[in-house]
Amino acid sequence: MPEPLVTYDEPLESGTFRERRNRFSLAASVDGENRPVYLRNSGGLETVLRPGREMLLRRVDDADRKTDFDAIAVDVDGTWVTLDSTLPNAVFEACVAGGRLPQFDGYDVVRAEPALPDAGRSDFLLDGPDGDAYVEVKSNTYVVDGVSKFPDRPTERGRRHLRSLTDLARDVTECHVVFVIQRPDADRLHPFREVDPEFADLLGTAAEAGVEVGAVSTRFDPPAVNLHDPDVPVEFV
Structure with missing residues (x-):
């Protein structure tokens, strides 16, 4: 089997998309609590980011950041869609x-x-x-x-x-x-x-x-x- 192109080494955590707050941030429910999430994507994403969809998030421990997680992927009707535009x-x-x-x-x-x-x-x-x-x-x-x-x-x-x-x-x-x-x-x-x-x-x-x-x-x-x-x-x- 071919080697992956990119692998996330850090554990990914599950969340539920709630809302997009602005172009680069959103809110997701993690363990029942709404948490701020950094979205590295300036696209419209209207068909991708819909309330209630499962997300995979990467926790970031950085006191200088306003967001606790990076948005990695969202489940769209059983298909994972990666969100990082880089x-x-x-x-x-x-x-x-x-x-x-x-x-x-x-x-x-x-x-x-x-x-x-x-x-x-x-x-x-x-x-x-x-x-x-x-x-x-x-x-x-x-x-x-x-x-x-x-x-x-x-x-x-x-x-x-x-x-x-x-x-x-x-x-x-x-x-x-x-x-x-x-x-x-x-x-x-x-x-x-x-x-x-x-x-x-x-x-x-x-x-x-x-x-x-x-x-x-x-x-x-x-x-x-x-x-x-x-x-x-x-x-x-």
Whole structure:
């Protein structure tokens, strides 16, 4: 059996989601008491975070923090959905290092957060068979009826990244966008045109310019995050 991509070494505690207090915090019931929880995800998450759903939390003992736990995952109709939007970067890096993605065979990670020529940063710079390759990794938790969609709220940052990668691709620099779906129940991915039509248009333009657009899905078997599907089809609609 393949090695997990990421494993949580600390014990995870069970809680029940109560409410989202703001973009980065929520309340969960733990042992019958409402506790503040840090949510490392600025997405909308409306279809994911619903009162009464079971959560897995990581306790953090830090006197300087206002929250007692980190939100790790939520049970959506029997499927664990991981919530940390930084997790996909670790997933992608582990996949490349372990040769888990055929489309990145022969590639090595040079560094994280490389500067882009026109300002801003991408997620990774790879050394590939043809030289430098820039990669932007997108965290995604939205799935309805097998269709994953991104973004679940308008994203100016995402649009800016697409414009930068499109310009690079037109200058014959290899570029990739990789959507990491943080759950296993997606059989395809669409841009979420109803939420951010400009992002949807820019994604299609990027692909036409030569940016490689792909998606993978993960499966959370607590405490391990595993690769589920290394090549989820992306449909431009």
